[in-house]
Amino acid sequence: MSASDILQRILATKRTEIAAGQRERPLAQVEREAREAPPTRGFEQAIRRDAALGAAVIAEIKRASPSAGTIRADLDVAAVAASYERNGATCLSVLTDREYFGGSPADLRAARDACRLPVLRKDFVVDPWQVYESRAMGADCILLIVGAAPAHTLLELEHLAKSLGMDVLVESHDGAELEVALQLQTALVGINNRDLRTFTTRLETTVELLPAIPTGRIVVTESGIGTPDQVLGLKAQGVSAYLVGSAFMSAPDPGAELSKLFSGVRKG
Numbered sequence: 001m002s003a004s005d006i007l008q009r010i011l012a013t014k015r016t017e018i019a020a021g022q023r024e025r026p027l028a029q030v031e032r033e034a035r036e037a038p039p040t041r042g043f044e045q046a047i048r049r050d051a052a053l054g055a056a057v058i059a060e061i062k063r064a065s066p067s068a069g070t071i072r073a074d075l076d077v078a079a080v081a082a083s084y085e086r087n088g089a090t091c092l093s094v095l096t097d098r099e100y101f102g103g104s105p106a107d108l109r110a111a112r113d114a115c116r117l118p119v120l121r122k123d124f125v126v127d128p129w130q131v132y133e134s135r136a137m138g139a140d141c142i143l144l145i146v147g148a149a150p151a152h153t154l155l156e157l158e159h160l161a162k163s164l165g166m167d168v169l170v171e172s173h174d175g176a177e178l179e180v181a182l183q184l185q186t187a188l189v190g191i192n193n194r195d196l197r198t199f200t201t202r203l204e205t206t207v208e209l210l211p212a213i214p215t216g217r218i219v220v221t222e223s224g225i226g227t228p229d230q231v232l233g234l235k236a237q238g239v240s241a242y243l244v245g246s247a248f249m250s251a252p253d254p255g256a257e258l259s260k261l262f263s264g265v266r267k268g
């Protein structure tokens with residue numbers, strides 16, 4: 001699949017999925033389900049705590065991706081979630097997009113049921129219906145991608161997520177997107193090192209944008225992190241929160257890989 005139009009293709013698919021979802025479960029229904037869901041687990045708070053201790057790690061559960069293809073075919077979501085927790089993950093990120101990432105809401109539920117960690121719903125959230133749906137499936141935090149929706153929509157979705165007790169991770173990839181991201185209230189500011197237009201991954205993306213991020217916000221570096229040296233390098237630049245997927249999921253033992261990658265920047 002060509003990278004240039006991947007985000008637009010995903011968003012077009014999402015629109016169709018949302019329309020179908022709304023026919024199946026009208027807004028009033030997901031709204032009720034969201035309000036009946038078990039309480040949230042404090043995603044941002046957990047990140048804040050572990051970042052202060054050296055490094056907060058958001059460990060991702062992902063079967064496949066448009067850039068990598070199949071990453072792990074034989075995935076036992078519950079086992080990996082529990083193993084991430086035992087090996088010191090701060091939070092989980094679970095891909096729920098089926099078409100492009102092979103995930104599902106069932107994956108998020110299985111992961112969350114298998115541990116006590118707060119869980120990020122990793123998907124392309126562009127509509128209020130999906131925010132209720134996220135909480136209904138148990139999400140503690142949602143991802144909002146600046147490139148996926150206009151600023152006013154992001155602000156509306158953030159407000160709704162917060163009103164349901166969820167936290168928000170806002171994702172940007174360059175200076176212009178970061179400016180929009182900083183219009184949101186959330187402290188969790190993700191920098192995606194992967195350019196969704198070209199699939200090129202440069203860890204320097206995070207380092208270059210760091211000076212533009214005010215203190216008080218927590219920078220989450222996302223994508224392409226795969227070696228202890230890379231973690232040490234980012235840490236030396238002042239980064240204390242990391243979102244890692246492929247490096248864990250493609251390892252024989254994802255939890256053990258987490259320990260290996262982060263032992264140099266964490267106590268205990």
Ligand SMILES: O=P(O)(O)OC[C@@H](O)[C@@H](O)c1c[nH]c2ccccc12
Binds near residue numbers: 224244
């Ligand atoms: O597998 P990696 O390179 O460690 O990357 C994880 C995560 O950053 C990546 O999955 C991601 C970042 N932003 C996204 C938006 C949608 C889907 C996926 C993503």
